[in-house]
Amino acid sequence: MGKPTGFLEKDRIPAVKRSVSERINDYREIEILPSETETEIQASRCMDCGTPFCHNGCPLGNIIPEFNDAVYEGNWKYAYEILSTTNNFPEFTGRICPAPCESSCVLGINKPPVTIELIEKSIIEKAYAEGWVIPSIPSKRTEKKVAVVGSGPAGLAAASQLNKAGHHVTVFERADQIGGLLRYGIPDFKLDKSTIDRRVQIMKQEGIEFRTNTSIGKDIKIKQLESEFDAILIATGSTTPRMINIPGSDAAGIFPAMEFLSQQNKRNANISLEVNHKGENYVNNNILATGKNVVVIGGGDTGSDCVGTSNRHKAKSITQIEVMPKPPVGRAENTPWPNWPNMLRTSTSHEEGADRYWSISLQEFIKNEKGDLIALKIGDIVLENKDGKYEQNVTNIREIPCELALIAAGFLHTDHNELVEELKSQKVELDERGNIKASNLYQTDSQKVFTAGDARRGQSLVVWAISEGREAARNIDKFLMNETKLEGKIISTFDLN
Ligand SMILES: Cc1cc2nc3c(=O)[nH]c(=O)nc-3n(C[C@H](O)[C@H](O)[C@H](O)COP(=O)(O)OP(=O)(O)OC[C@H]3O[C@@H](n4cnc5c(N)ncnc54)[C@H](O)[C@@H]3O)c2cc1C
Numbered sequence: 428m429g430k431p432t433g434f435l436e437k438d439r440i441p442a443v444k445r446s447v448s449e450r451i452n453d454y455r456e457i458e459i460l461p462s463e464t465e466t467e468i469q470a471s472r473c474m475d476c477g478t479p480f481c482h483n484g485c486p487l488g489n490i491i492p493e494f495n496d497a498v499y500e501g502n503w504k505y506a507y508e509i510l511s512t513t514n515n516f517p518e519f520t521g522r523i524c525p526a527p528c529e530s531s532c533v534l535g536i537n538k539p540p541v542t543i544e545l546i547e548k549s550i551i552e553k554a555y556a557e558g559w560v561i562p563s564i565p566s567k568r569t570e571k572k573v574a575v576v577g578s579g580p581a582g583l584a585a586a587s588q589l590n591k592a593g594h595h596v597t598v599f600e601r602a603d604q605i606g607g608l609l610r611y612g613i614p615d616f617k618l619d620k621s622t623i624d625r626r627v628q629i630m631k632q633e634g635i636e637f638r639t640n641t642s643i644g645k646d647i648k649i650k651q652l653e654s655e656f657d658a659i660l661i662a663t664g665s666t667t668p669r670m671i672n673i674p675g676s677d678a679a680g681i682f683p684a685m686e687f688l689s690q691q692n693k694r695n696a697n698i699s700l701e702v703n704h705k706g707e708n709y710v711n712n713n714i715l716a717t718g719k720n721v722v723v724i725g726g727g728d729t730g731s732d733c734v735g736t737s738n739r740h741k742a743k744s745i746t747q748i749e750v751m752p753k754p755p756v757g758r759a760e761n762t763p764w765p766n767w768p769n770m771l772r773t774s775t776s777h778e779e780g781a782d783r784y785w786s787i788s789l790q791e792f793i794k795n796e797k798g799d800l801i802a803l804k805i806g807d808i809v810l811e812n813k814d815g816k817y818e819q820n821v822t823n824i825r826e827i828p829c830e831l832a833l834i835a836a837g838f839l840h841t842d843h844n845e846l847v848e849e850l851k852s853q854k855v856e857l858d859e860r861g862n863i864k865a866s867n868l869y870q871t872d873s874q875k876v877f878t879a880g881d882a883r884r885g886q887s888l889v890v891w892a893i894s895e896g897r898e899a900a901r902n903i904d905k906f907l908m909n910e911t912k913l914e915g916k917i918i919s920t921f922d923l924n
């Protein structure tokens with residue numbers, strides 16, 4: 428343990444953010460990296476607990492007390508070595524993970540938890556700056572070839588691990604760029620896309636082949652992959668949006684959040700807006716919130732990203748509505764420490780301005796004679812006690828102006844397209860939610876075919892995608908070689924969707 432009294436002497440100092448007035452004028456990242464000294468002070472707050480719950484809360488099993496201690500001691504290179512044994516991409520999780528580790532940090536019982544995520548980001552950024560992140564080319568290659576379908580965090584983590592094991596790895600991606608939702612979905616102000624390019628460059632030097640603009644099932648059939656590769660990993664994500672079918676839902680001006688968000692990612696990168704994140708033609712390739720009354724339907728993270736992007740477009744007004752009741756400001760009683768807390772979350776995008784309403788029933792999209800969206804009819808959901816039984820009623824029905832409605836009501840399942848049809852014809856089953864079914868070895872009913880990430884577990888988190896990619900890679904390596912030396916997950920019992 429670095430400093431036995433650190434947590435008594437020093438307060439938690441979270442990341443400093445650029446001012447709202449400055450940041451809403453650009454798409455650059457919001458957080459400012461603290462100095463090394465500041466990070467070392469934050470790391471000194473770690474108590475090196477006998478039972479480190481942080482470590483248990485992390486889906487990757489990151490060895491948090493050890494890297495905190497190394498940072499406190501100023502031994503940053505060692506901290507990087509510890510961190511990279513469990514996490515292929517700390518530069519992604521250090522920026523956008525909701526940090527379940529911090530929610531389960533023991534210090535959090537009666538004081539603000541250790542700033543684990545910020546320490547993680549500081550370690551990896553220092554590692555890049557010092558030139559410690561270098562291609563690690565396997566000394567011996569096997570004769571085995573593995574195809575990874577999908578280049579999101581699950582596919583990338585698996586590719587990295589399988590390459591480390593000496594296999595020849597090719598990543599197929601239907602979009603024009605590598606990264607999955609990291610690239611097209613998550614706004615640049617949360618994750619600068621140069622962090623993906625920097626990592627992909629290293630992976631290429633390590634010997635991994637990337638093939639973009641290649642949709643498996645359409646451009647290349649699974650059957651062909653099976654004849655050319657010894658194993659296939661399906662890491663295609665889960666991006667079929669839940670749409671809302673109520674009167675007026677054919678009005679012009681209603682779009683799935685991902686169409687809106689991916690367009691802005693493309694604009695920022697000066698990429699043509701011909702095709703969307705799925706490689707398909709956009710229904711409308713100029714969705715802008717500028718000067719409009721925007722309503723974001725759905726109170727989660729995707730909705731919050733729409734709020735941040737709409738503010739940068741200079742919308743006239745931004746309203747976010749959610750069907751569920753408003754969560755409590757602090758930890759709800761039914762999610763005590765060390766669980767992931769049910770509580771009100773105010774993101775950096777919310778700080779930039781939006782009206783938020785909960786317990787809202789969306790009744791109708793109202794359009795004008797030309798078919799353009801002009802308003803939403805909404806009401807408040809109230810619970811009424813009728814003879815001891817609770818009934819849900821909608822009151823205070825009203826209209827709010829809206830020319831752009833962004834649907835961020837969650838994702839149903841992996842895309843049911845040519846790829847899934849072909850897999851089904853090979854006896855691969857879908858689970859009850861419509862995602863790809865696999866054993867606990869990440870193997871489908873077709874022996875050579877494995878699956879990981881959102882395609883298997885449904886829309887989740889980047890940290891889970893990396894964890895699944897790593898675990899699938901271990902199982903593929905075992906399948907190919909009868910044994911594996913790839914690191915396994917050390918411990919993780921909490922599941923967070
Ligand atoms: C708007 C938004 C914001 C989010 N913000 C956060 C956040 O802040 N923090 C967090 O932890 N999580 C966040 N998430 C969730 C997180 O991004 C996902 O859980 C994660 O990216 C899943 O990784 P994956 O690799 O399984 O799939 P994806 O990232 O979806 O990648 C799948 C890839 O497969 C490709 N593909 C699909 N079909 C084919 C095919 N047939 N052939 C070839 N390629 C194919 C897709 O084009 C895509 O590139 C967010 C999600 C969204 C939508």
Ligand code: SF4
Pocket residue numbers: 472473474475476479480481482491492495531532533534541543
């Ligand atoms: S639970 Fe918190 S204080 Fe304890 S070891 Fe982990 S980071 Fe340090």
